[in-house]
Amino acid sequence: xIKEEIVEKISKYFKLTNYEAEKIYDDIFSGIIQGVKExxxxxxxxxxxxxxxxxxxxxxxKKTVEFLPTLSLEEEVNQxxxxxxxxxxxxxxxxxxxxxxxxVPKAEEKAEFSSIESKNDDLKTVETFTEKTIETVSSxxxxxxxxxxxxxxxxxxxxxxxNPKHEYIHEVHVTEQKITEVPLxxxxxxxxxxxxxxxxxxxxxxxxxxxxxxxxQSNITNTEKEVEEIKEKSFSDFFSEVKQEAKQEVKxxxxxxxxLGEKFAGDFGNKTFIPPIExxxxxxxxxxxxxxxGDQNKNINYQPTPMPLAGGNGNGNGNGNGxxxxxxxxDNSYYIWYKDSEPNTADTQTMxxxxxxLYQATxxxxxxxxxxxxxxxxxxxxxVVLLLLIFSPVIYKYFFSPKESDQxxxxxxxxxxxxxxxxxxxxxxxxxxxxxxxxxxxxxxxPTTTTTxxxxxxxxxxxxxxPKQEPSKQEVTKxxxPKQEPxxxxxxxxxxxxxxxxxxxxxxxxxxxxxMDDVNKVIYxxxxxxxxxxxxxxxxxxxxxxxxxxxxGAIIPGLKGNVVMVDLxxxxxxxxxxxxxxxxxxxxxxxAEELRTKERIRLQALLLSVFLYA
Amino acid sequence: xxxxxxxxxxxxKHDITSGRAEMIVSIIVERLVEKLKKEGEVRxxxxxxxxxxxxxxxxxSFLKLSEPVQLARNLLGFVxxxxxxxxxxxx
Numbered sequence: 001x002i003k004e005e006i007v008e009k010i011s012k013y014f015k016l017t018n019y020e021a022e023k024i025y026d027d028i029f030s031g032i033i034q035g036v037k038e039x040x041x042x043x044x045x046x047x048x049x050x051x052x053x054x055x056x057x058x059x060x061x062k063k064t065v066e067f068l069p070t071l072s073l074e075e076e077v078n079q080x081x082x083x084x085x086x087x088x089x090x091x092x093x094x095x096x097x098x099x100x101x102x103x104v105p106k107a108e109e110k111a112e113f114s115s116i117e118s119k120n121d122d123l124k125t126v127e128t129f130t131e132k133t134i135e136t137v138s139s140x141x142x143x144x145x146x147x148x149x150x151x152x153x154x155x156x157x158x159x160x161x162x163n164p165k166h167e168y169i170h171e172v173h174v175t176e177q178k179i180t181e182v183p184l185x186x187x188x189x190x191x192x193x194x195x196x197x198x199x200x201x202x203x204x205x206x207x208x209x210x211x212x213x214x215x216x217q218s219n220i221t222n223t224e225k226e227v228e229e230i231k232e233k234s235f236s237d238f239f240s241e242v243k244q245e246a247k248q249e250v251k252x253x254x255x256x257x258x259x260l261g262e263k264f265a266g267d268f269g270n271k272t273f274i275p276p277i278e279x280x281x282x283x284x285x286x287x288x289x290x291x292x293x294g295d296q297n298k299n300i301n302y303q304p305t306p307m308p309l310a311g312g313n314g315n316g317n318g319n320g321n322g323x324x325x326x327x328x329x330x331d332n333s334y335y336i337w338y339k340d341s342e343p344n345t346a347d348t349q350t351m352x353x354x355x356x357x358l359y360q361a362t363x364x365x366x367x368x369x370x371x372x373x374x375x376x377x378x379x380x381x382x383x384v385v386l387l388l389l390i391f392s393p394v395i396y397k398y399f400f401s402p403k404e405s406d407q408x409x410x411x412x413x414x415x416x417x418x419x420x421x422x423x424x425x426x427x428x429x430x431x432x433x434x435x436x437x438x439x440x441x442x443x444x445x446x447p448t449t450t451t452t453x454x455x456x457x458x459x460x461x462x463x464x465x466x467p468k469q470e471p472s473k474q475e476v477t478k479x480x481x482p483k484q485e486p487x488x489x490x491x492x493x494x495x496x497x498x499x500x501x502x503x504x505x506x507x508x509x510x511x512x513x514x515x516m517d518d519v520n521k522v523i524y525x526x527x528x529x530x531x532x533x534x535x536x537x538x539x540x541x542x543x544x545x546x547x548x549x550x551x552x553g554a555i556i557p558g559l560k561g562n563v564v565m566v567d568l569x570x571x572x573x574x575x576x577x578x579x580x581x582x583x584x585x586x587x588x589x590x591x592a593e594e595l596r597t598k599e600r601i602r603l604q605a606l607l608l609s610v611f612l613y614a
Numbered sequence: 615x616x617x618x619x620x621x622x623x624x625x626x627k628h629d630i631t632s633g634r635a636e637m638i639v640s641i642i643v644e645r646l647v648e649k650l651k652k653e654g655e656v657r658x659x660x661x662x663x664x665x666x667x668x669x670x671x672x673x674x675s676f677l678k679l680s681e682p683v684q685l686a687r688n689l690l691g692f693v694x695x696x697x698x699x700x701x702x703x704x705x
Contacts, residue, residue, distance in 0.1 A: 003659065044617055044643065063699070066692075073647060076647060
């Protein structure tokens with residue numbers, strides 16, 4: 001039975017199959033057995049210890065197992081015994097039994113009284129009373145019965161004081177009652193047939209009623225005052241523990257009640273006392289508590305328990321009504337103030353397991369949501385990088401290359417220049433100046449402009465000057481782009497155009513400096529020996545030009561370069577980076593295309609690495 | 615051997631987390647105690663029988679009132695199963 005329950009619970013909580021749960025269940029107990037066998041002891045938390053015990057006499061089975069439960073388990077087991085006593089329901093008490101018992105008095109006999117109708121006109125009450133143990137009333141001496149009754153009640157009160165946590169619950173149904181006519185003691189068993197008991201009991205009630213009416217009245221007024229004082233307390237006071245002051249007040253109340261009880265008991269020759277009134281919970285507080293706990297239904301039908309001395313269920317000293325923490329509802333269920341209730345460890349444990357499962361589920365949901373966010377972010381970033389890669393040529397074209405409008409205007413200006421190949425007018429002066437510059441470079445002497453150059457400058461007012469390129473892209477690629485050399489028509493002119501040698505290559509425009517390739521952004525310059533070289537860039541310092549030559553040499557191994565210095569007067573001194581010597585422009589153009597293509601590939605790779613790193 | 619060893623063995627053997635193993639052990643102990651409280655006897659196959667033994671109440675003394683008070687007390691007994699005994703006696 002217990003195995004099935006546990007297996008079902010484990011499979012339900014941990015989403016396991018019944019087979020797996022059953023196997024785990026078996027393994028736990030087999031593990032305990034193995035532990036006992038190996039270590040001679042197995043300590044299981046909240047259960048106890050299994051210890052091996054040696055039998056000296058039995059040779060076949062020397063070892064046996066002794067179980068030592070934990071203190072908590074022992075307490076729970078003893079709690080069970082106490083609850084058994086509380087829930088004990090003896091056999092109903094019949095009239096025949098009462099008659100037989102009346103003749104033979106017995107001590108400590110358990111009985112149940114049910115539906116006792118008293119024919120007394122003054123008392124007119126119908127009570128259903130369940131009592132655990134009560135001593136039967138002796139038929140012979142009425143004083144003895146009353147004394148025994150009082151003694152029994154006193155014992156109950158004492159037992160209640162010794163163990164105040166456990167409350168007796170009595171169900172009392174009162175149909176008709178008068179406050180002033182309520183006896184202070186538990187109702188006696190007065191069977192209808194036993195007339196011998198009825199009369200002395202009636203006399204006892206009448207005597208107690210007359211003697212105690214005044215004291216009851218005064219006691220009621222005192223109790224009402226106490227109730228008003230307690231009602232003035234805040235709601236939080238009922239949740240807090242009893243403070244020292246409150247305890248002192250309770251002690252004073254206890255003394256008063258004991259004195260009062262002694263007064264009452266003086267008539268019966270025995271001492272008794274009324275249990276203290278600890279507190280009275282106002283209905284507003286209980287309604288608020290029900291609102292907090294969610295018991296809304298109890299708010300409507302709530303009826304506070306009548307006061308102990310004013311109640312219709314008896315004397316109020318030992319029947320559980322003295323503790324006003326119990327409140328009776330209209331459906332005969334009791335509202336027990338949890339200030340006096342005990343925490344149930346089993347429920348707490350169950351709650352902790354459920355909370356653990358809920359916590360795990362919440363954590364799992366959080367993890368999934370975070371993972372979803374991460375994956376989405378990564379996909380978006382990756383798509384952005386892909387788009388950049390796809391459109392990198394376009395980006396390069398629009399952001400890294402100079403504007404086309406400038407090139408067009410440059411071409412137009414070049415087209416309108418004086419020394420065009422179509423003019424076929426050789427300029428020996430220009431060629432001479434170039435040669436002179438070459439010589440100056442070799443001699444490390446600064447170039448000087450000739451008078452003819454200045455004259456030509458004057459005669460040629462149109463000067464072509466290209467703007468320096470943007471340095472921002474150069475920072476990214478960590479390659480410094482060359483500055484465009486300001487061109488003067490006269491100072492740097494094209495080589496002497498030879499009618500026969502002038503090549504006609506598509507995509508190349510001839511200007512004063514040479515053959516300009518707009519696609520590859522280079523100028524093909526014809527040297528003195530008739531070969532062509534690639535003027536890739538021009539720089540404002542020698543070091544930059546040399547650095548560029550080394551960079552190009554790294555891109556295209558074997559391509560040799562040199563630096564040519566020119567002095568452009570007001571434009572400054574420029575250092576031209578030239579590469580290779582080619583017999584034709586086509587070869588030079590092929591090499592230039594190769595250079596630019598490799599540069600572009602390197603730039604794209606660098607961009608990709610930068611984006612991926614970001 | 616204690617509960618931690620039991621939990622570790624369980625988690626290794628069944629490939630579950632130690633937290634789950636601890637919860638399973640706790641559930642079993644809890645249900646065992648509840649059943650014991652409710653019915654007074656629990657029998658586990660191949661392991662043993664737990665039984666609540668009722669003891670006659672002893673008479674103690676309540677010092678405050680210097681009067682005898684009946685103190686009820688229950689004991690918890692365990693009778694090992696035959697398999698248990700044979701296992702621990704086997705070499």
